[in-house]
Amino acid sequence: MLAKRIVPCLDVKDGRVVKGVNFVNLRDAGDPVELASIYDREGADELVFLDISASVEGRATMVEVVKKTAGEITIPFTVGGGISTTEDMKRLLRAGADKIGINTAAVLNPQLVSDGARRFGSQCIVVAVDAKYNEAWGEWEVYTHGGRNASGIKVLQWVKQMESMGAGELLLTSMDADGTKDGFDLPLTKAVTDSVRIPVIASGGAGNEEHFYDVFTKGGADAGLAATIFHYKELTVQSVKDSLKHKGVEIR
Template structure:
């Protein structure tokens, strides 16, 4: 088993880190540059920065904040939110990002995945998928625009298509589990992880060390992402990693 990654996530709105429950009720959680530097020091394997209102507001990602954040860390750094073109990708990579996360734009223009992979390499292209269970389908549906718009697209099929088009990694968020701290969505994560040949980052629902262990073993995820439990100091990255080591899960 390859070493599993623990990844803090900075959801940024108006230049501040925020966190909510099920994509709503957002609360302030701090300064993105300060938090990024702290997580780097604490042993995070990577960092994800999502400008969560950029797509909704129809504007570009905050390049200045990305540049400042990149300058404060030495770990791999994925940036998403409001990226609609290869030119946007290039601007964010030049600002210091190692990987680009695309979600809404990838659904609206799937060819952007291939364009980005061709230009910068698949390893740079992370397709983020926000999924919610649809009881009528008995399956998961993809949502865009920060979880505001349903697409009528099945999440498992979209994951497979995104990889076929050139995605080097998937960032899979369960909207049902987001912010609940009741555990990751194991059925969703495991079915997609087993269907695709690229790493899957599980997101949504982390509340304790056991949740990380479950999603990295039963859920077959390659990495686990969390936000609020790290932001509000409920658990540290070091505690998560130590707990995983004790349970026999390889971590860096």
């Protein structure tokens, strides 16, 4: 079994890190470069940087901020938001990103996943899936444009398609659990990890150390991502790792 990873996430809007609940009511959480540097020192295994308004505003991710952030850290760094071509990917990889996260662009043009994997390797391509439970279907639906638009696509069918097209990893966010601190969405996470063979990063809902333990042991996730609890110092990366080690979970 691969060692589990703890991944802080920087949701960036207008050059600042923000955090909300269920994708709304965003509040300021600090400077992305500064926070990235802190997480690197604190022992985070990786870092995810999402330019959350880029797809909505139809513009490219902030290359300069990515460049500055990459200069401050030594851990792997995934960047997403506003990426719609392999040239966009190349620009960000050159700026210091290790992996590229795509969500809206993958839904609009699934071929982009294959093209990116072929050009840069599957290990570079992370497909981000924003999932919300659809009562009528009794299943989860994929959302795009920062959680604003329902796609009409079923999550389990989508993740299998993305794996077959060359995605190397999935970043799975439960919109229902996002920012609630009530725990990761275990039924969603388990359904996805049972459907694919590639690593799954679970996101949305972390509130305490126990939640990470649950998402690894009951949800089958390969990594646990969190934002609010780390940004506002409710927990540290190290305290989560210590707790998991104590419970016998193998971590980096």
